[in-house]
Structure formats: C-alpha cells, structure tokens
Amino acid sequence: MSIDIIQRLRQSGTDKIKFAVADIDGVLRGKVISMNKFLKAVQNGIGFCNVVFGWDMDDACYTNGDVSGWHTGYPDAFASIDLHTYRTIPWQNNIPFFLADFSHAPEVQAACARTLLKKVKQACEDAGFKAVFSKEYEWFNFTETPQTLSDKHYTNPQPLTPGMFGYSLLRTSQNDAFYYDLFNLLKAFNVPLEGLHTETGNGVYEAAIEYADILEAADRALLFKTAVKEIAYRHGYMASFMAKWNHALPGCSGHIHQHLEDASGHNIFREESDVDGISETMRHYIAGQLYCLPFIMPMYAPTVNSYKRFVEGAWAATTVSWGIENRTTALRVINQVPAATRLETRVPGADTNAYLSMAASLASGLYGIKHKLALELAPVKGSAYDIKALQRLPAGLQQATLIMKNSHIAADLFGEAFTDHFIRTREWECQQFEKAVTNWELKRYFEII
Structure with missing residues (x-):
C-alpha cells in the first residue's frame, strides 16, 4: 500500500x-x-x-x-x-x-497522544479483541471571523441562527450551502458522516462520524474538528468546539461509541441470552470504565471550561453511573439493534483530544476485562440527576488533576512517562487560569466591593 x-x-x-x-x-x-x-x-x-x-x-x-x-x-x-x-x-x-x-x-514519544493510542490499541489486539469506535460532536457556529471576534475581545459572538431548535430542517435550510458543504466535503476528505443535524442551542450542529478501527476513528475525529473550522471559514463563519461557551445554553459533547469484536468480526458485547442483551465481557468493560473514571477525568475533560458543561438537566453526565438507553448517565448502553450493541461514553466534551479520550475509554474498559471487575453498580432507571447517592464527578480541572496525580490508575493504564507529562500540562492549564482576571470578576467587584 x-x-x-x-x-x-x-x-x-x-x-x-x-x-x-x-x-x-x-x-x-x-x-x-x-x-x-x-x-x-x-x-x-x-x-x-x-x-x-x-x-x-x-x-x-x-x-x-x-x-x-x-x-x-x-x-x-x-x-x-x-x-x-x-x-x-x-x-x-x-x-x-x-x-x-x-x-x-x-x-x-511519551508526550505523543497518537502514539499512546497506538499502544493501547496494540494491548487490545494482544488480548484478542478489535476495538471499533466512533465520535459524535456538538459544536456552535457563529457569523464571525477570527478578526471580528478578536476586535470584540471575544465577547458577544453572534450565533449562526437564533433559538433552541433541535433537529430543525428550517434552520439548516437558512445556511444550506454551508450545511451541505460540511457533509459532502467531509466525505471527500475521508471523514464520512452517518448524520448531521441541528441540536438544542443557537447555531449548534451535531455530527456522528462513521464507525472505524479505533486509530482510524481517532484520526477522523481530530481531522473533523479542523476540517469543520476550515470549511466554516470559507463561508465567513466560525465553528467552536468549546465545551461551554454560554452558561445559559447546553454544552458541547464529544461522546464516544464503542464495541469490541473477536477475530471473526463478531460483536462480543452482545449476548442474546442476557436479559439486557449484553455479554459478561461488556459488563466487565463497563465496570472498568466506571472504576477508572474518577481517576482519569482530565483525559475526558481537559480544560478549565470543560467542567462548566457538567450541569444537572443540561444533557451532560454529572455522576459515575450507567444505564440502558439512558442519556442522563455517564455510560449509556445501546442495545436495541443486536448487531449494533455498544457503549456510549457520554462524559467527554467536544474540547477533548480524541486520541486521549478514546485511549482512556478503551484502556479503562480493558482494565475491567483483565481484572474481571464485577458490575456491581445498578443501572439507573429514570434520571441520574435525581439520585443523590451516586458518586459525583470531580467539580473542576484542579481537583480532577490532583485525583489523577494521587492515584496509580492512570500510570497503570497509560504508563508513568505519559501520565507524568500529561499531569504537568493540566497543572499548567490550571495555573494559567488562576492568574487571569475574568469579566465575571470585573462585573462583580470593580465598583461594588
């Protein structure tokens, strides 16, 4: 080749x-x-x-x-x-x-995210599995350019369309040249989409990228974000994958869909004799993700802004939880179509590095399989937001990074060299925010205090 x-x-x-x-x-x-x-x-x-x-x-x-x-x-x-x-x-x-x-x-190489994913993929194949993944992204579009937004000091960006109008045919028809350019040009770029539609929020789109081998899926996800931004520029727009740009609007997710196959291509997450149609291997995989989740949160939520997305009732998980076809939990089992039985990891935002978030998902799932972790946590029925007994996700990047640093889990999953480098970068990110004077502080304290 x-x-x-x-x-x-x-x-x-x-x-x-x-x-x-x-x-x-x-x-x-x-x-x-x-x-x-x-x-x-x-x-x-x-x-x-x-x-x-x-x-x-x-x-x-x-x-x-x-x-x-x-x-x-x-x-x-x-x-x-x-x-x-x-x-x-x-x-x-x-x-x-x-x-x-x-x-x-x-x-x-310890600092290279793509190299890390290749190592996790190899460990998966050494265990006898093939990892098949895909990403879906939500992002906001604005009638701005980098220059106009800079001139406005990044305040009050103008969304592409007004109003909360998910799955709207009307809103996409307003900007159909941009909308269809996204679908067609991404396919020509070998980043094929399963679907593209508006989501709830002013000027927000959601796209699901077609399934592929995990490395190809991550490559596509990285290229998707840059491609969308470049295509938006051509139309005089800006695309933002920031996790939460406005407190009054939903955040932007970067959910991960995944399943494992055996050497014959059979989906080993499916088990027809099980009441929920999921296999024991999948239960171990879910248990591994739930166990590791609190210790590797910066892989899924890497910025200070990431944690603004985790708001109850705003379509983002806030707890260590799982459920069958439940969009309020951290992990959602999708089991309605037997051949497409899979796990959706709903914690990652659109601001993640796809190589790292996919490596985290697969490595923690394999951890559960390797150690035969029992899925002791009951599936959530109804709203996970209403169950106060569930373990809460870390509230901010500083807390999440400290938990990651004080645990052996990340080093077990990703190696000490990568873990050390990554933690240093997240500590740096926190330090940069701590030095900043925000608009919130100016509005709150400038005159009154």
Whole structure:
C-alpha cells in the first residue's frame, strides 16, 4: 500500500504535500513541504521542533515540563509520516495530506497522544479483541471571523441562527450551502458522516462520524474538528468546539461509541441470552470504565471550561453511573439493534483530544476485562440527576488533576512517562487560569466591593 501511494503521488505530478501532528491538546500542528522533502521524510522521518510538546494551545512555553522545555534547547524530534492516513483536501485544490506521530522518537514519544493510542490499541489486539469506535460532536457556529471576534475581545459572538431548535430542517435550510458543504466535503476528505443535524442551542450542529478501527476513528475525529473550522471559514463563519461557551445554553459533547469484536468480526458485547442483551465481557468493560473514571477525568475533560458543561438537566453526565438507553448517565448502553450493541461514553466534551479520550475509554474498559471487575453498580432507571447517592464527578480541572496525580490508575493504564507529562500540562492549564482576571470578576467587584 505504501508503494502504491507514493507511486500515485508521483504520477499525479503534485509538487507539495501537507502533513500534521497532534499536540497534547489535540491541536493539529503542520507544514506544507515539497514532494522531494516528503519522499526523504518517508524514509528518514522529518524534523519537528520539540516545542510542540513544550507549549500550550496559546504557544506559551511550559516552565514545568520535562519532555520539552528551555532546558532541552528545543531540538528537532523526528516525526514518522503514516502513509495509511493519506487523503486529499477537497477545499484546498486536493492537496495530498498525511498525519504523523512520534512513535519512533523515544525522547518525546511519551508526550505523543497518537502514539499512546497506538499502544493501547496494540494491548487490545494482544488480548484478542478489535476495538471499533466512533465520535459524535456538538459544536456552535457563529457569523464571525477570527478578526471580528478578536476586535470584540471575544465577547458577544453572534450565533449562526437564533433559538433552541433541535433537529430543525428550517434552520439548516437558512445556511444550506454551508450545511451541505460540511457533509459532502467531509466525505471527500475521508471523514464520512452517518448524520448531521441541528441540536438544542443557537447555531449548534451535531455530527456522528462513521464507525472505524479505533486509530482510524481517532484520526477522523481530530481531522473533523479542523476540517469543520476550515470549511466554516470559507463561508465567513466560525465553528467552536468549546465545551461551554454560554452558561445559559447546553454544552458541547464529544461522546464516544464503542464495541469490541473477536477475530471473526463478531460483536462480543452482545449476548442474546442476557436479559439486557449484553455479554459478561461488556459488563466487565463497563465496570472498568466506571472504576477508572474518577481517576482519569482530565483525559475526558481537559480544560478549565470543560467542567462548566457538567450541569444537572443540561444533557451532560454529572455522576459515575450507567444505564440502558439512558442519556442522563455517564455510560449509556445501546442495545436495541443486536448487531449494533455498544457503549456510549457520554462524559467527554467536544474540547477533548480524541486520541486521549478514546485511549482512556478503551484502556479503562480493558482494565475491567483483565481484572474481571464485577458490575456491581445498578443501572439507573429514570434520571441520574435525581439520585443523590451516586458518586459525583470531580467539580473542576484542579481537583480532577490532583485525583489523577494521587492515584496509580492512570500510570497503570497509560504508563508513568505519559501520565507524568500529561499531569504537568493540566497543572499548567490550571495555573494559567488562576492568574487571569475574568469579566465575571470585573462585573462583580470593580465598583461594588
């Protein structure tokens, strides 16, 4: 396949390609390089300043890092271009595009989210399973550009459409060129959607990406977010995957759908003889996710803003809980179609790094299978918001990071090197927020206090 792709590129006459790597926050960092440079990179790797693992999403360099930092002198780390990720970008004259990672760069691989997912995937396959995953995203669209929003100091962005109008045919018809560009261009970009519709909230859309092998599913999820933003730019809009941009509106989720298959492709989460149609393996998998959830929350909710989404009655889970076809719980078992029996992990927001949230879901599920954890927690019937006895999810990033740091669970699931790096980055994120003076503080204290 690799030889075929290179031959196709040579025959196409293209003189350049685009490639990208994902940083710890799931932000794509990339370059356009010449065809000659690309061919050399396929053989030898390509240098990328290790600062991509030494700064935050605002390009501020960590002062608490170990993998990367001023103490390293910021040398190049060599990324490996994955030829299996080949696609073309239809809204950019079909320029060839590839993803890369640092799985062959020992000095930084502990900080590479895609490398972590590849390791968890391998552990799954070593256990005799194939992980099949997909992401669904909610996001808000605005009639803004980066410049207009900057000029307004990021206040009062104008939503694309008004009103709470989920599953609306009318609202999408107002901006049908953008709406159908999303569906059609994403398919041409090899990020095919199962569905696309409006959700509850001003200018909010939801998309479900087609199922795939877990690594391909995560690649698609990362590319989906950047692609949606770029397509929105072409129409003069902005797309935001912020978890909670307005306290009066629902947040944006990034739910994960998943099941495991055996070597013959059989869905091993299904068991017809069970009263709920779910297998013992699935029960262990659910138990593993529930057990690990409080200790790995920053993998699902990585920003200060993430925790503003966890509000009772706002379609986001607030407890360690599960249920059959229950959208108020952290884990929702979907069992109505036997072949499609699966688990939906509803905790992650749209702001997550898909490599990390999927790695967390699979690794914690496998933990339950490996240790044969019993699913002792009863499924929630009715609203989980009304059951006060359920364990609450951490209330903020600082608390969640401290719980993660003080537990062995994350290191058991992801290794000590990755866990140490990731915790440092979340501590940094908390520190940046602590220094900020917010509009809320100005409004509350400027005159009155």
